[in-house]
Amino acid sequence: MSDTKAIPCSEAVRQLWDYLDHAIQPEDQEKVEKHLSFCRRCCGELEFAKEMRAFLATSTAEEIPPYVKERLERFVERL
Template sequence: MTDGLDIDCDELVEIVTDYLDGALDAGTHRRVSEHLAQCDGCATYVEQMLETARIAGTLRAQELRPDMRERLLGAFRGWKAAGTPPG
């Protein structure tokens, strides 16, 4: 989506971690916030990222079965290699 937006969805996906970590400069942060206000898909993606981080932060390594750990790592590697977010 780019209609009237300074940043497109692909760019947002690439910098979402920096956005959530508060590591963007003020201008880029503003552009991302404006994009999220107008793009339901990206807003949902960011909400999913926040929820995933919240849930993952409550897990301890010993609580995760080895087979599940490998499945999760494989999924994350696949998303990174494809350059696309899940969902």
């Protein structure tokens, strides 16, 4: 019954981030992997999802301006 594991691109793409998070059921994981085994476009989507995640995770922190830092430090000292 391997046919039951076939899913369309839309479904595979919808699950890619959860797939990367290991947050989908083993059964769905199999379906996604099967789809990726033959769909080049979705492999591209998967690569891009990885790049997006890395981009978000490593994006530089918002810089704290010196005068804001100073004000907050004073605030903490006066607590």
